[in-house]
Amino acid sequence: MLHLVPDAPPPDKPKTRTSRASKPADMLQCPRCQGREFIETVIGAMLQARTLKGGTRQFVCFGCMLKGERIVVA
Numbered sequence: 001m002l003h004l005v006p007d008a009p010p011p012d013k014p015k016t017r018t019s020r021a022s023k024p025a026d027m028l029q030c031p032r033c034q035g036r037e038f039i040e041t042v043i044g045a046m047l048q049a050r051t052l053k054g055g056t057r058q059f060v061c062f063g064c065m066l067k068g069e070r071i072v073v074a
């Protein structure tokens with residue numbers, strides 16, 4: 001007679017998301033104009049299958065960009 005061994009119970013999942021939420025996300029804000037609208041720039045990426053691969057990504061304040069200033073926020 002073959003007895004099926006029940007599957008091991010799944011490891012306990014954290015009941016709360018406090019472990020992931022312990023570090024709150026920072027809302028990006030421009031240090032120059034306090035704006036919160038940004039555009040992402042990619043420098044030196046390779047075009048592969050119509051998608052960008054690699055390169056350096058930077059977030060530039062859009063408000064300052066309109067004034068001709070390049071403020072890299074992240």
Ligand SMILES: [Zn+2]
Nearest residue numbers: 030033061064
């Ligand atoms: Zn700005």
